[in-house]
Amino acid sequence: MKNWIRSVALATAVASLAAPALADDDTFKVGMVTYLTGDWGYPGTSTKRSFEIAAEMKGTVLGKKIEPVIVDAQNPNNQVAEAQRLMAQGIKFYIQGYNLVPVPLARYVVDNGGLMADGTSWFPDLTEEGGYQNYFMFMPSWKDFSKTLVDYSLKFGKDNLGKDPKDLKIALIGNPIMSYVGDEAARILEEKGIPAAIHETYGNDIADFTPLITKMKEANIDIVIPYQLGSDAELYRRQAAGLQETPPILLAAGVGYDQPEFANMGDAALGSMSLSYTVPEMKEASAPGLKEFKERYKAKYGELPVTHGLQTFATAMAFFEMVEKAGSFDIDKVRQTMETIEIPRGQLPNYWGVKFDEKHNNTLANPLIIGQWIPGPDGKPVYKVVYPAELAVADPIIPYFKKH
Missing domain, CATH: 3.40.50.2300 (Response regulator)
Structure with a gap:
């Protein structure tokens, strides 16, 4: 999978040319619950911005414009309530935000028919417990x-x-x-x-x-x-x-x-x-897409992203590609694709690769x-x-x- 980012961009461009004009409501909505205010608002805001940049760079998935739907958890007590609100709107796919207590949020999403791509949490509770087939841990554990x-x-x-x-x-x-x-x-x-x-x-x-x-x-x-x-x-x-x-x-x-x-x-x-984890300050030549991501982020916000921002960006870009390879927005088909896909190290903006084991731990989330x-x-x-x-x-x- 050499030049993975370039291949994704080319596939996106071809799909965009082939797709009909998009109606305002013809979007692929992906949710995120993260801290945007309070003591942990700074890293949470970086995950929000990075998710939005990933959506902008990818553009569309299967002919639908990507629409990030991001809400402020404020504190751990509000996380599940905010997820309930998003799921009531029919949003089933989620990118994990920056949360101090991420496990209850992820558990609620997958228990209620959603799918969580987690690129910021190091708590392996769900993968260790088992039975959470729609939870995928992109990160190494603590x-x-x-x-x-x-x-x-x-x-x-x-x-x-x-x-x-x-x-x-x-x-x-x-x-x-x-x-x-x-x-x-x-x-x-x-x-x-x-x-x-x-x-x-x-x-x-x-x-x-x-x-x-x-x-x-x-x-x-x-x-x-x-x-x-x-x-x-x-x-x-x-x-x-x-x-x-x-x-x-x-x-x-x-x-x-x-x-x-x-x-x-x-x-x-x-x-x-x-x-x-891998950080924005690492060697850009080793991680395709890292340089462009940093440039876009700094141009928009006047500063570089933090570590969790980079992990969110890379997770989102990988997830969008997985949905596209599934050829469907059906959660079961997306899950099956995620279970079998392999992205080698050195092809994503955070350098890590993606290959999930039977418990949905990412075995290539290193070094x-x-x-x-x-x-x-x-x-x-x-x-x-x-x-x-x-x-x-x-x-x-x-x-x-x-x-x-």
Whole structure:
């Protein structure tokens, strides 16, 4: 499936020429419930915009103009109610938006005869439970995320610190909201015979990291894996930088470390690495369609999309192609096509491929990438993809921090 994006565009153009003029109501409606306001409105808005750009670029499916129908969930309590409203309008196909509690929303959609293409959630509840035949998880799960954190940490410890994995001293620190990521990483390390030297989940009200920073110094930690959100990530980095005490390698579990505002800390941001999904900052030549997507997004909104925006865009583009290959808007036929289709890696704007297993997990949703905050030309922090090599735009600086 070489030049997949180009093939999709050509097929769309041919279909558009062959199709009769579209009536106003002759549209292919696809729903999305996402946060557009409130604390999580920014990433939710990026998913909305990215979905709309995908619809604009694809144009039509089977002769019908794509019409995104997007509503504001506002908060987790409203998600299902908004989905009920959309389904009452006859909308059966959905692209998952940015939601903190996405499982009840997806469950409601598929329980009530809809189909969900989920390109933003890492919760595998529906695929693990089974029986949700119209739910397709395009993303890797948080369990895959934790496993990759461990695998990459051990690799860097061996390659860059020259230490056998069993000699590495690893610290896992984070807040209760993200504790499941840290707990799974600790379980994997224990299973490998490399128990974490420190595994500490602190309270949401933490105001001083000095005791924990001192504890890591005394334990002579080689690698710290923080599973933190924005506020505690910033507090930890400011205090650790002020004390000049950070283990040689910091590899965070995304979230608080790969957001644009992280750069506002200046020197305190430098050196931090973050595991993430594929991101807009990766090598454009490796992902057909990424460059055009970024250009369109920036031209319309004056900024680049966030990670979840890219995942939404790629998921929507793949989903539109799947419906077109099904040759029908019948949900059963679309599902059957999705179950058998394969899009190789390197053909979509997020680089990942698509091939679902029997539980509808995407087996080609990899690799995960590592970004690092490194000094830009003016010395200020810039976020660059540094691993793996096929997606990197800069070399990693490992170790960045020195032991004192």
